[in-house]
Amino acid sequence: MSLFSEVPQAPPVAVFKLSADFREDSHPQKVNLGVGAYRTDECLPWVLPVVKKVEKLILEDSSLNHEYLPILGLPEFRSASSKVALGDDCAAIKDNRVVGVQALGGTGALRIGAEFLRRWYNGVNNTATPVYVSAPTWENHNSVFADAGFKDIRPYHYWDAANRGLDLAGLLDDLEKAPEHSIFVLHACAHNPTGTDPTQEEWKKIAEIMKRRNLFVFFDSAYQGFASGSLDKDAWAIRYFVSEGFELFVAQSFSKNFGLYNERVGNLTIVAQDGENLTRILSQMEKIVRTTWSNPPSQGARIVSKTLNCPELFAEWKGNVKTMADRVLLMRDQLKGKLQALNTPGTWEHITQQIGMFSFTGLNPKQVEFMIKERHVYLMASGRINMCGLTSSNIDYVAQSIHDAVTKVQ
């Protein structure tokens, strides 16, 4: 008799199950278009050259040791990260009303932000405040906020499947109808999984309603620089909201744009009305961090901090990011070209219109099943593909497989 007899078996996280199935597949032409990590044209992981360089510098720096970081993290990492999101010349930063909390990747930043909001936003310990996440969204958003104690997590209209684009009317309508003070999780750029972002004009409309209706802005920024190749371009929405005077949170991840997935490098940027508010907020953030991970891991934060704070390394990093973004753009371009050349039914403009790592192909679950079982091309049941999984060696096979799926399976 075990204390754990009644513990149910939890289903595996879908994207990792997909990768596990892919690994077990012995088909010579198998392709993994599942999990969101960058791959080179040789289909290999890529440690950014600037990262390799900085890792050596860190190793050789005998002034460094492994003493605990402050609870809120490495100071130079925090400030440099917030600057990357908000811009060097950000007025809010100059006004001393911006601060970062080093966190465990984007997930960790979302989590401590959510924990803080549940304790202190819209009353004290108000677990009933609605939290809106896009339909669809990253599969973990819902659970992070639920585990932080929020009882009411709802979808907001986002993806228009019929037109393969943003359902702006639905989104704006949800903003108008949401209870005041509701929390909205917005994707800063390169929406996961649809790759479809609002235009600047659309962001302005969104912001207008959110301000008028006192809705809380919580940006998830996991792809800055990776989406368009330009850090500033990818941060436009965040900076616009800040310039409009919102108090807001931004959960930043450096997993993708630094390729530092496994060192868990994230930052929760907090924009408050003034510095006095920040002091109190940070004191409560310390309490939350202390009971979760005590203080954050150093290695990844040091790498990012050193890079961002040194002009030459920063320039080299931007070059590395552009390399990744450009390869993705090339694959998008070529995939669309090949599907059009094959005369695959349907329109494929969305492949190049969508932004970032992912594309919502529009393949339905049956077609996805065909892709996996018959063609050994692994993608998410939603039809989401990771463009990084495409290479010059496999793109013809993938295009042909999509063509077969669309023509043979309805």
Place this chain on the structure above:
Amino acid sequence: MSVFGEVALAAPVAVFKLSQDFNNDQFPNKVNLGVGAYRTDEGKPWVLPVVKKVEKVIVHDDSLNHEYLPILGLPEFRSSASKIALGEDSPAIQENRVGAVQCLGGTGALKMGAEFLRRFYNGNNNTKTPVYVSSPTWENHNAVFANAGFDDVRPYKYWDAENRGLDLSGFLGDLESCPAHSIFVLHACAHNPTGTDPTQEQWQLIAEVMMRRQLFVFFDSAYQGFASGNLDKDAWAVRYFVSMGFEMFCAQSFSKNFGLYNERVGNLTIVARDADNLKRVLSQMEKIVRTTWSNPPSQGARIVAVTLTSPELFSEWKDNVKTMADRVLLMRAQLKTKLQALGTAGTWDHITEQIGMFSFTGLNPKQVEYMVKERHIYLMASGRINMCGLTSKNIDYVAESIHETVTNVQ
């Protein structure tokens, strides 16, 4: 008006406030006996030689990259870490009923274990299960379990202030009278803050009651190897409980014994009745990890895994650990001798009887205040001192200060 206008200012974490005050103090002979980190005889942090060596190996290993670790962590870290706690030849390991979750230091391991127990132990989501922590205990224990959702965190008798030792009868009394299925947080060795551990016979008595009354065993093991200089000796209690057939958790930290404080290296070792129960437990652990930090940081775990799985490096590590433990033992012996030589009132045997980094001096709050304000020697209000803060250069000043304090302040 800020949305954060009502956020209360939280009190700073005492031990970090103490260090901050120390840092701000200009007094030339100031001594920091507060925060629990090892210091050399020069009063400096120490990066273990074996760690420096392995960091070089890692940076030059081109087969490594920064791809996400599995949710539960680096497999070779998890298994080697559990072996360290339970022993190479542990029958439970051979029976495939031991599993592990790589976590963010000891704090993260406690947190993951607490979150699991709140969801699945003693019913589903039973927030009422009493959690007992020693009186006194590490200041974060209470908060970790409370934030995991437990409503009833209580003290169990532990420190007998009058006799400066373990209050065994009080402890056993609490074990006999507590509600069945209560969770008990036990310090595996080098109790923080008292430095007072049960003897092997006393552990046997504790285990007997816990088994009979179906109490849950949750070990906190932050000082293995560091306490006596011997890994096996320091793990005796943990291994005894496993051999008695308990299903239990052990939160392991490698912050101190590897000096890897800021890389957040921890492991939650889980001992279950059998492999099937273990499997279901781990599947639920994945869900909890996924919404907290998604997957753990690599650097520290790699250093530890490489070290533990290489016979030469493992041997070198054990030597480094012994170096630290021996210096602490030397400081204990010298401090006691000096106090006795000064004829300082009271008995000072507890200084050498206590184990690990900390000593509960017996100084009362007024005396502590005197030490801090008049002598610029920083220690916790509880009278706890970190032996690692003592050096051949400051030990005379500290001994004299204690003498003066005890003599002049009541």
